[in-house]
Amino acid sequence: MESITRDPLAFGVGARVTLSVMSDRYVEVILAAVDAADSTGLILETGDVSTYAGGDEQALLRWLTDLTQHVAATGLHASVQVLLSRGCPGEAICELPGGAGPRRVDAPRGRHTGSFASAEWALYPLEDIGSDERTPDHMREIYAAIDTAKASGTFVASEHFVTKLSGDLGRVLETVVAAWAGVGAHVQHVTSHLTVSLNSPSHAAGAETGAHA
Amino acid sequence: MESITRDPLAFGVGARVTLSVMSDRYVEVILAAVDAADSTGLILETGDVSTYAGGDEQALLRWLTDLTQHVAATGLHASVQVLLSRGCPGEAICELPGGAGPRRVDAPRGRHTGSFASAEWALYPLEDIGSDERTPDHMREIYAAIDTAKASGTFVASEHFVTKLSGDLGRVLETVVAAWAGVGAHVQHVTSHLTVSLNSPSHAAGAETGAHA
Numbered sequence: 478m479e480s481i482t483r484d485p486l487a488f489g490v491g492a493r494v495t496l497s498v499m500s501d502r503y504v505e506v507i508l509a510a511v512d513a514a515d516s517t518g519l520i521l522e523t524g525d526v527s528t529y530a531g532g533d534e535q536a537l538l539r540w541l542t543d544l545t546q547h548v549a550a551t552g553l554h555a556s557v558q559v560l561l562s563r564g565c566p567g568e569a570i571c572e573l574p575g576g577a578g579p580r581r582v583d584a585p586r587g588r589h590t591g592s593f594a595s596a597e598w599a600l601y602p603l604e605d606i607g608s609d610e611r612t613p614d615h616m617r618e619i620y621a622a623i624d625t626a627k628a629s630g631t632f633v634a635s636e637h638f639v640t641k642l643s644g645d646l647g648r649v650l651e652t653v654v655a656a657w658a659g660v661g662a663h664v665q666h667v668t669s670h671l672t673v674s675l676n677s678p679s680h681a682a683g684a685e686t687g688a689h690a
Numbered sequence: 691m692e693s694i695t696r697d698p699l700a701f702g703v704g705a706r707v708t709l710s711v712m713s714d715r716y717v718e719v720i721l722a723a724v725d726a727a728d729s730t731g732l733i734l735e736t737g738d739v740s741t742y743a744g745g746d747e748q749a750l751l752r753w754l755t756d757l758t759q760h761v762a763a764t765g766l767h768a769s770v771q772v773l774l775s776r777g778c779p780g781e782a783i784c785e786l787p788g789g790a791g792p793r794r795v796d797a798p799r800g801r802h803t804g805s806f807a808s809a810e811w812a813l814y815p816l817e818d819i820g821s822d823e824r825t826p827d828h829m830r831e832i833y834a835a836i837d838t839a840k841a842s843g844t845f846v847a848s849e850h851f852v853t854k855l856s857g858d859l860g861r862v863l864e865t866v867v868a869a870w871a872g873v874g875a876h877v878q879h880v881t882s883h884l885t886v887s888l889n890s891p892s893h894a895a896g897a898e899t900g901a902h903a
Contacts, residue, residue, distance in 0.1 A: 489850075491851065493810065493851055493852065495769055497769040499711060499712060499713065499714075499716040500712065500714055500716075501712075501713055501714045503767070504891070524810075524849075524854075525808055525890050525892035525893065526808055526809060526854070526885055526886075526887045526890075527810055529849070529851075554716070556708055556710040556769070556771070558769070558771050560812065560851055560883070562850075562851045565851075566850075568847075568848035568849055570829060570832075571829075595738055597737075597739045599773065599881070599883075601816070601881070603828075616783060616784075634781075635781035636737075636742070636781055637704055637706070637735075637742050637744070637779075637781060638706055638773055638775045638778075638881070639706065639773070641737075641739070668812070668814070668851070672708050672739055672740060672771055673739075677738050678717070680738065
């Protein structure tokens with residue numbers, strides 16, 4: 478069992494990403510971003526709706542940051558959809574023995590990108606089989622994750638169904654990946670969904686590089 | 691308690707939608723789609739990352755179909771992100787008394803749009819407090835939802851973390867909204883996330899109106 482939690486692919490650690498660039502040049506921008514992003518340590522599978530990336534949490538955060546920073550740096554308005562999942566490998570069903578988890582990792586570390594992002598975030602602690610001794614308490618996990626966001630300075634507000642984040646793109650991504658991995662220290666199966674807005678015409682003047690008034 | 695399950699806003703029935711149009715004309719296209727979509731029976735709140743819509747399942751499906759059909763009809767490549775939630779009103783915490791649910795509704799009915807869509811879908815049965823007598827079994831709910839998709843003809847495959855759907859845009863949306871509401875007949879808190887691709891350059895020749903080879 479121990480070896481499964483140490484193997485990110487066996488444990489089902491991965492992401493799906495959809496990049497949407499609001500420009501006639503979207504094809505070249507997206508292809509250039511994918512080409513520029515460092516996918517060392519990851520398995521990638523590209524589809525027409527999203528790209529799947531499998532590998533450990535730190536590699537995923539690095540790749541997501543590279544990909545989105547590249548798009549943000551063009552100055553074009555873009556939306557990025559990220560799905561994160563760990564603890565439920567396989568497809569329709571979770572192909573993990575009960576009690577295999579949870580998987581504990583050091584908090585993934587991000588970087589400053591110099592680009593402003595706003596985002597809406599949802600976090601789902603799911604399968605408690607394999608969780609540690611503490612009584613499964615999903616609201617406690619959600620509160621801990623929101624505290625992570627507040628400590629990082631990216632928390633804006635709680636809204637219907639999501640938590641609003643904003644700040645440096647790299648710090649927003651780091652908040653989300655770290656919180657997801659952190660909840661995963663107690664809950665085997667955790668997913669998270671994130672919608673990021675880059676270079677939005679709505680972003681307030683005074684925000685970091687790349688924002689428009 | 692009964693009155694809460696009959697009031698969609700009190701029960702937290704709603705959606706968040708992000709439209710991303712991959713064209714220099716994205717502002718006019720998005721504004722026109724929002725303007726054209728029938729929001730009767732819904733409360734809308736627009737933000738820089740997504741628009742929130744609160745109201746019953748049938749009204750949400752109609753509005754989502756109007757919005758996305760309008761975008762699809764332009765022939766422009768676009769991505770649509772949909773988050774659906776019911777059974778957990780409020781923001782950071784679920785402001786519902788334990789045992790308030792579940793909320794049972796007739797299966798929402800969609801319509802044929804004439805536009806082809808491919809999509810990736812995730813469905814999360816969450817809070818079992820308030821579920822009916824059956825032993826909470828999330829995998830049973832997921833399988834039932836997948837069966838709904840197979841019966842509707844929109845099921846393509848199970849992939850890492852998501853179910854792939856494709857077919858008429860209206861039927862894809864109907865599949866997802868109906869499955870979400872259907873799981874909600876047994877589980878109080880259910881969310882679902884959907885990424886839809888419209889007019890993708892990757893869509894195979896021979897697919898319905900709007901696809902590109």
